[in-house]
Amino acid sequence: MKFFADTSDLDAIKDLADLGMLDGVTTNPSIIAKSGKEFLPLIKEICGICEGPVSAEVASTDFDTMMKEGKKLASLADNIAVKVPLTEAGLKVCKNLTDAGKMVNVTLCFSPLQAVLAAKAGATFISPFVGRLDDIGNEGMDLIHEIAAIYDNYPDFHTEILVASIRHPQHILQSAKLGADVITAPPEAIKKMYNHPLTDKGLAAFVEDWKKTGQSIL
Numbered sequence: 001m002k003f004f005a006d007t008s009d010l011d012a013i014k015d016l017a018d019l020g021m022l023d024g025v026t027t028n029p030s031i032i033a034k035s036g037k038e039f040l041p042l043i044k045e046i047c048g049i050c051e052g053p054v055s056a057e058v059a060s061t062d063f064d065t066m067m068k069e070g071k072k073l074a075s076l077a078d079n080i081a082v083k084v085p086l087t088e089a090g091l092k093v094c095k096n097l098t099d100a101g102k103m104v105n106v107t108l109c110f111s112p113l114q115a116v117l118a119a120k121a122g123a124t125f126i127s128p129f130v131g132r133l134d135d136i137g138n139e140g141m142d143l144i145h146e147i148a149a150i151y152d153n154y155p156d157f158h159t160e161i162l163v164a165s166i167r168h169p170q171h172i173l174q175s176a177k178l179g180a181d182v183i184t185a186p187p188e189a190i191k192k193m194y195n196h197p198l199t200d201k202g203l204a205a206f207v208e209d210w211k212k213t214g215q216s217i218l
């Protein structure tokens with residue numbers, strides 16, 4: 001299971017890389033806007049830190065401009081995955097860039113049928129947004145279940161399921177149980193996976209008991 005960081009925060013990306021918990025990075029226009037930084041230099045910098053795929057999203061919605069933007073983004077580094085929206089034009093861009101040997105992440109997926117289209121367009125990754133489905137009263141993880149079941153039926157589909165819009169560790173746990181290839185999550189959600197009150201309690205007791213021995217390992 002691969003962990004992608006859904007952020008453009010360089011310190012957070014470095015931190016996860018140092019922990020060995022970083023297999024890739026995803027960004028989107030909202031994340032870039034929040035950073036307040038210049039898009040292209042920022043993406044290049046992320047690609048310098050992260051060896052795995054770094055998703056950089058096109059900004060236009062028409063085929064011709066998306067193609068130009070996608071080619072430019074792909075030229076920034078070998079590990080760029082061009083992110084395109086799940087629209088007819090976006091899937092056409094996906095097919096063209098995939099045929100040209102580029103990685104493509106198809107984003108804003110909210111239905112299993114959309115995921116089928118992305119796989120047929122040759123997407124490297126499909127990004128179903130689980131949190132945003134939860135937000136409107138749906139069960140986001142049901143979508144992952146359905147996509148996984150469909151993709152399993154067709155060995156010629158090579159698209160990886162990249163669970164996106166993750167809000168908390170439960171989403172990560174469910175993704176793992178369903179065999180999702182990748183999760184992309186805010187670094188805080190990944191860090192929360194370390195936490196368990198019994199670990200803290202157990203460690204505190206071990207530290208106290210060790211003090212009583214009066215010994216030192218070093």
Ligand code: G3P
Pocket residue numbers: 006026027028129131132164165166184
């Ligand atoms: O990167 C796309 C996705 O992860 C966005 O998440 O929290 O804005 O729904 P969110």
